[in-house]
Amino acid sequence: DVKVTQSSRYLVKRTGEKVFLECVQDMDHENMFWYRQDPGLGLRLIYFSYDVKMKEKGDIPEGYSVSREKKERFSLILESASTNQTSMYLCASSLRGPYEQYFGPGTRLTVT
Amino acid sequence: GESVGLHLPTLSVQEGDNSIINCAYSNSASDYFIWYKQESGKGPQFIIDIRSNMDKRQGQRVTVLLNKTVKHLSLQIAATQPGDSAVYFCAETGLNQAGTALIFGKGTTLSVSS
Numbered sequence: 001d002v003k004v005t006q007s008s009r010y011l012v013k014r015t016g017e018k019v020f021l022e023c024v025q026d027m028d029h030e031n032m033f034w035y036r037q038d039p040g041l042g043l044r045l046i047y048f049s050y051d052v053k054m055k056e057k058g059d060i061p062e063g064y065s066v067s068r069e070k071k072e073r074f075s076l077i078l079e080s081a082s083t084n085q086t087s088m089y090l091c092a093s094s095l096r097g098p099y100e101q102y103f104g105p106g107t108r109l110t111v112t
Numbered sequence: 113g114e115s116v117g118l119h120l121p122t123l124s125v126q127e128g129d130n131s132i133i134n135c136a137y138s139n140s141a142s143d144y145f146i147w148y149k150q151e152s153g154k155g156p157q158f159i160i161d162i163r164s165n166m167d168k169r170q171g172q173r174v175t176v177l178l179n180k181t182v183k184h185l186s187l188q189i190a191a192t193q194p195g196d197s198a199v200y201f202c203a204e205t206g207l208n209q210a211g212t213a214l215i216f217g218k219g220t221t222l223s224v225s226s
Contacts, residue, residue: 004155042201043156043216058213090155098205098214099144103155 003027004104006091012110019078021107023091031094032074033101034058034066036087043090049074050097081111120220127226131192135185135202135217142204146214147176147187151198159187159200189222197224 007022025032033048035058045058047066055066063085067075074093078085088108092101125131137145143164148156160171162178162185169176175188185202199219206215 040218042218045213048213056211098212100146100158100161101214102158103148106153106155 004091004093004102006089006104006107008107009105010108010110012112013078013081014112015082017078017081017111019081019109019111021076021078021089021091021109023074023076023093023104024072025074025091025093025102026072027093027095027102028071029093029095029102030071031097031101032068033092033094033098034064034074034076035090035092036060036085037090037106038087046076081109083111085109086111121218122221122223124223124225125192127192127194127224129192131187131189131196131222131224133187133189133200133202133220133222135187137183137185137202137204139204139206139215140180140183142206144205145176145178145185146203147174147185148201148203149196149198150201150219156201192222192224194224194226197222 004025013019031050034046035043037043044060046064049055049068052071065077088106090106091104094101146161147159149159150156160176162169162176173190177186199221201219203214203216
């Protein structure tokens with residue numbers, strides 16, 4: 001079974017803090033994705049990566065950056081957290097392109 | 113723009129009934145569709161997928177039907193159980209700022225009563 005893990009289930013940070021969300025997958029997948037999920041808006045793609053050290057912007061990259069130093073690990077960075085970044089963050093991975101993505105359990109981030 | 117929508121935001125069924133969750137999509141060029149189940153407080157869980165060259169695909173207790181003529185996708189759950197209570201999302205491949213990506217619908221909440 002594919003396993004995608006995220007470093008925290010719940011996180012509370014203050015406005016202006018730098019926040020790191022970590023994601024690890026154990027299936028040697030090429031592609032990894034970061035989404036945020038908000039009520040009424042569904043899942044929106046922030047960034048994705050199709051290879052080590054490669055990254056591509058999704059639909060809402062503003063205020064975020066990412067890092068992929070190893071194939072199994074994809075990090076989402078909030079350089080200076082703001083209250084409008086309070087959300088559920090979901091990481092996913094896939095073997096080929098955007099197809100058959102497997103998700104982690106999510107990190108619910110609250111920025112106060 | 114492209115969008116993936118659902119006909120009903122909520123669906124309530126009795127245990128043992130068959131459930132049908134519907135999804136309308138707008139991109140006639142989509143080549144791939146997928147259904148996810150999301151339980152409260154958890155990440156989306158892959159259920160079943162289908163490529164556009166197929167009309168039907170069956171899994172364990174689930175069937176996905178694709179009608180490309182009317183751009184309609186449905187998920188059928190046989191003998192629905194209380195453990196099936198969750199939010200169900202459909203998604204299709206489409207073009208956005210990232211190139212080809214999964215475009216998600218907003219979800220249907222399925223409630224199963226015993």
